[in-house]
Amino acid sequence: QQQVKQSPQSLIVQKGGISIINCAYENTAFDYFPWYQQFPGKGPALLIAIRPDVSEKKEGRFTISFNKSAKQFSLHIMDSQPGDSATYFCAAIRNNDMRFGAGTRLTVKP
Amino acid sequence: NAGVTQTPKFQVLKTGQSMTLQCAQDMNHNSMYWYRQDPGMGLRLIYYSASEGTTDKGEVPNGYNVSRLNKREFSLRLESAAPSQTSVYFCASGKLAGEAGEQFFGPGTRLTVL
Numbered sequence: 001q002q003q004v005k006q007s008p009q010s011l012i013v014q015k016g017g018i019s020i021i022n023c024a025y026e027n028t029a030f031d032y033f034p035w036y037q038q039f040p041g042k043g044p045a046l047l048i049a050i051r052p053d054v055s056e057k058k059e060g061r062f063t064i065s066f067n068k069s070a071k072q073f074s075l076h077i078m079d080s081q082p083g084d085s086a087t088y089f090c091a092a093i094r095n096n097d098m099r100f101g102a103g104t105r106l107t108v109k110p
Numbered sequence: 111n112a113g114v115t116q117t118p119k120f121q122v123l124k125t126g127q128s129m130t131l132q133c134a135q136d137m138n139h140n141s142m143y144w145y146r147q148d149p150g151m152g153l154r155l156i157y158y159s160a161s162e163g164t165t166d167k168g169e170v171p172n173g174y175n176v177s178r179l180n181k182r183e184f185s186l187r188l189e190s191a192a193p194s195q196t197s198v199y200f201c202a203s204g205k206l207a208g209e210a211g212e213q214f215f216g217p218g219t220r221l222t223v224l
Contacts, residue, residue, distance in 0.1 A: 002151075002152075004152075006152075009150075034212070041217075041218075042217060042218075043114075043200050043202075043215030043216050043217050043218055044153070044200070044215050045214075045215065046212055046213070046214075049212070089152055089153065095160075096141055096143070096158045096160050096166070096204075097155060097158075097168065097169075098143075098155060098213065099155075099169070100152035100153045100154070101152055102150055102151055102152045103150075103152050
């Protein structure tokens with residue numbers, strides 16, 4: 001049973017558009033919510049992360065929105081670029097136990 | 111500064127064979143992790159070591175053993191490989207205090223069990 005549900009599985013966006021990936025979690029004990037970016041043949045790399053006491057965090061073109069009551073969080077990529085084409089994973093962590101969503105393959109068309 | 115390194119990069123085993131995946135980090139991190147990545151399932155935690163001398167089970171520990179050799183090195187052993195263990199294995203390290211979710215991943219080992 002996956003503790004973090006992620007959607008969509010794949011996403012195609014035009015260059016300059018907004019990419020939105022959604023995640024939902026079940027365990028309210030999770031206390032940190034990172035997003036990882038993975039390029040083919042590479043390990044995941046931390047993109048941006050948020051704590052549950054914050055509703056939004058922005059770093060450059062990347063924004064996390066967090067809804068604690070709904071147990072949902074999302075990643076918004078503004079002005080999407082072909083170089084953003086990768087697989088994105090949301091995750092939720094408590095202590096050292098990190099649970100990942102299944103991933104979203106993002107393709108940004110030029 | 112190499113970050114997290116893993117060996118080997120690729121491995122093919124026959125059912126029943128054993129092998130050890132090696133991982134080392136040079137960032138002086140306290141915690142280290144082993145994940146497996148399967149299509150459509152994201153990454154799943156196999157084992158982790160919060161500090162030198164300690165190890166704990168993650169989400170999918172069956173069929174695996176780990177050793178935290180020292181602060182830098184954390185190995186994953188398959189005693190009797192099964193086709194269900196065909197996967198890409200990632201080692202990661204992270205800070206224990208502060209940003210708990212900031213884990214740094216190695217390049218992965220692609221394992222095929224025939």
